[in-house]
Amino acid sequence: MTKLLTAAQIRLIETTAIGLGQATGLELMERAGQGVVAAIFEEWSDLAKSGGRAVILSGPGNNGGDGFVVARLLQGQGWQVEVLLYGDPAKLPPDARVNYERWEGRTLGVADFGRAEIQHPDLSIDALFGTGLTRPIEDPVLWEYLWAHDDAEDAWEMRRQGGGTDIVPPRTVAIDLPSGLCSDSGKVIGGAFAQHGRRCARSALTVSFHARKLGHVLSEGPSHCGRLVVKDIGLNRDDGGIEAATSVEAPSGTHLYKSEHSHKYSHGHALVLSGGVGKTGAARLAARAALRIGAGLVTLGAPPAAQMEIASQITALMLKRVDGAGDLLETLQDERFNALCLGPGLGETRSRELVPVALSAARPTVLDADALSAFAEEPGALLELLHERCVLTPHTGEFARLFPDIAEKLNEVPAKGPAFSKVDAAREAAARAGCCVLVKGPDTVIATLDGRCSVNSAHYNRAAPWLATAGSGDTLAGFITGLLARGFEPMQAAETAAWLHVECARIFGPGLIAEDLAEQLPAVLQQIEV
16 A cells, blocks of 8 residues: 655655665755656646746745756746745755756746736746645735635636636646645645635646655645646655555455355355334445445344335345344344444434444444444443444544544644644544544545554545435445455455445446445456456
8 A cells, every 4th residue: 555644754754865875855856846847748748849938936945946946947948937936045945045046047036926027827836835834824925826826726617617618727736735735634724715815725736756645635635736646756665664644545356356165154244233114225225235245145133113124125135133132132142143234224222222232242343323423422432332343434423423522623723734634533533442443535534543544535536526425324334344244354344345435436427326336346346356
């Protein structure tokens, strides 16, 4: 899996490389500038042929130094380039100062921004702050620039949606991150809107280096970054000593393969508990998903009044009466039930009765929806029952009910950076719960008791907005349950299920409803050569 780095981690990697003599700071800055120019011409090939006019806003740190390298390289290819420097040239860091001095074109200071000769550039580059920003952008001059940068994107998007074909989109580029965005959390430092403008730019293209940063995939980050490209600048890939979050990637087909010598009991027997009459749909979605993902058998446990409703809707799934705590205790005497799912459509009263019994069996267990919300008044009562083989799958509302103090920190508007992130929140929750916690969303974050953490990002070329539909979370819970039944460890099950869940939505596309998700799984599994 690919690491997702914080600002401090990428600085450590860079300083380590410099300290070991693998590269100088100037060499890294030059490679970064070359990477930005290459990414621009890859994105807009017409610019590589025709040249044009560019405005680069360079900041007071090394991100600004990258901007001066880009300016020099573009000018060397015949571009008309103007640099707007926010800061005192004499106070630039050493490497940035060298590249400022190497630049032989026009540079304006902040007081002279209004005298810029290029008013409507073909290319607008944000090299202001990048990953180094720790404070809100408060200068109205920068607000004006960032707002214009953002409005250009808004105007293009409106024209594109209107079907216009004669409009050239603005080429807005951010180096590392759009300025104003927290590198570690994806939040806009100081809040999205200021009194006189916007505190964060939004770019058509963001070019970063070595690896994605957490801010690229969390919270508001993707909506500001546009298309994200990561360029290699020659840093050592063997940075195993850094405890970073990782991105969830395609599972190995061999892990999901079934041997020709196996039988149904080789792949586990999942028990999904259902709610009462009129409330069985969510559990049926979860149960069918568990079966589709490869559990050998799946049984729905239902109260007597709901059995006829369920029986009329299922075929390959099995049905068993589970009325109350006594029935569940008796059912779990059969140790072949090796994975449990409680919550989808279960109802809060039934959840409070059955969850403690299920957890006492100490089997791999997914708790979702009602199984989490039922304990909102006393979340500690649930946390005391949990064991390390559990997977909790809250959406943000359920997370707030179960971990209200952590959610409060997560929802705060950051006054400075690095801000408290969804990764931080999931790690704290997993440590408190003593088990795997999956916090749902386009930026699904999965964390475990031992501090491991991963992000399943449904952004950029993996965007799947159609998952915002009733029942998609129930299907995800079923996928995880089915993998637990097959013997997957909790985090592996959560990561694999989350990745497959997004791919199922992407294959189906617009018009998706929850019933469609599990039916796309065979096609996804074929793609990864299971």
